[in-house]
Amino acid sequence: MFSFKERLLSVCPDLPKELIPKGYYRLGNVIILRSRKKWDMFTDKIGNCILSLFPWARAVIIQIDTEGVYRRPVSKLIAGNLEIPLIHKELGTYFVLDPLKITFSPGNHYERELLLHEIKNGVVVDMFACVGNLSMPLSVINNVKVYGVEISPYTFDFLVSTVKKNQVRTRYVPILGDNRKVTPVNVADYVLMGYFGWDLSQLRSALRALRSGKGVVYSHYLVPRGSDVASIFINAVNSLSAEVIDLEVRKVKSFSPRKVHYVIIANIQHVS
Numbered sequence: 229m230f231s232f233k234e235r236l237l238s239v240c241p242d243l244p245k246e247l248i249p250k251g252y253y254r255l256g257n258v259i260i261l262r263s264r265k266k267w268d269m270f271t272d273k274i275g276n277c278i279l280s281l282f283p284w285a286r287a288v289i290i291q292i293d294t295e296g297v298y299r300r301p302v303s304k305l306i307a308g309n310l311e312i313p314l315i316h317k318e319l320g321t322y323f324v325l326d327p328l329k330i331t332f333s334p335g336n337h338y339e340r341e342l343l344l345h346e347i348k349n350g351v352v353v354d355m356f357a358c359v360g361n362l363s364m365p366l367s368v369i370n371n372v373k374v375y376g377v378e379i380s381p382y383t384f385d386f387l388v389s390t391v392k393k394n395q396v397r398t399r400y401v402p403i404l405g406d407n408r409k410v411t412p413v414n415v416a417d418y419v420l421m422g423y424f425g426w427d428l429s430q431l432r433s434a435l436r437a438l439r440s441g442k443g444v445v446y447s448h449y450l451v452p453r454g455s456d457v458a459s460i461f462i463n464a465v466n467s468l469s470a471e472v473i474d475l476e477v478r479k480v481k482s483f484s485p486r487k488v489h490y491v492i493i494a495n496i497q498h499v500s
């Protein structure tokens with residue numbers, strides 16, 4: 229089996245070897261390359277060679293980072309024509325997005341799939357919805373009622389388009405705004421907090437979202453390998469007059485040699 233690099237070099241032997249990433253990921257008919265190198269080194273020569281190798285691909289994007297509260301990719305198109313909106317299909321669900329401006333992590337695929345096995349009914353509040361990256365399959369495949377909160381007006385428009393494309397208008401409710409202010413109260417059996425930078429005021433909104441003060445909260449962390457995320461989370465919950473009845477820490481992916489993406493799945497109840 230030839231690697232991505234070997235396959236590229238077999239058709240374009242004069243490409244600079246040190247610039248070719250180990251692999252790529254696919255969103256719809258677009259190839260995304262990830263690299264920590266400066267993007268001005270990535271020329272249309274690399275992009276066009278990739279397009280010649282993958283006839284289904286229409287465009288190649290290089291992404292070097294993700295930034296800000298909106299988690300905007302830092303990326304640019306290096307070859308082909310990008311049609312926006314891009315339609316990506318995964319787990320039987322459509323996602324309508326702009327891959328240059330909206331994040332959709334391939335490394336979270338297995339987490340999205342696990343959620344489908346874990347949340348089969350009840351009501352979900354997705355506090356960091358994006359285009360329904362975590363919660364849309366629950367609505368489409370498991371018929372679950374979801375409230376998806378998204379702060380970026382640009383991303384929100386794509387969330388609304390994703391809801392329409394999947395024909396789940398009756399069970400997926402997109403809400404535009406800051407989840408500290410607009411998260412629905414007393415409705416949820418499950419709350420998803422799929423954002424590493426959440427703070428205590430957002431955890432407070434998550435706890436208020438739980439129906440009768442009880443339910444399961446999924447909170448995501450990006451921390452140094454081996455960190456005691458369970459204690460950090462339990463202390464945060466306790467500081468808001470609630471308690472963790474039980475909890476599981478699950479690794480989502482290795483993010484870098486030192487950092488790991490975990491999700492904490494916690495059964496919580498308010499202390500009366």
Ligand SMILES: C[S@@+](CC[C@H](N)C(=O)[O-])C[C@H]1O[C@@H](n2cnc3c(N)ncnc32)[C@H](O)[C@@H]1O
Nearest residue numbers: 297298299356358361377378379380406407422
């Ligand atoms: C990293 S993306 C995560 C998407 C998805 N939850 C996942 O795990 O793949 C975070 C999303 O949350 C949104 N967001 C950030 N702060 C927010 C806030 N205060 N209220 C609502 N949405 C917020 C961002 O605009 C972005 O679309």
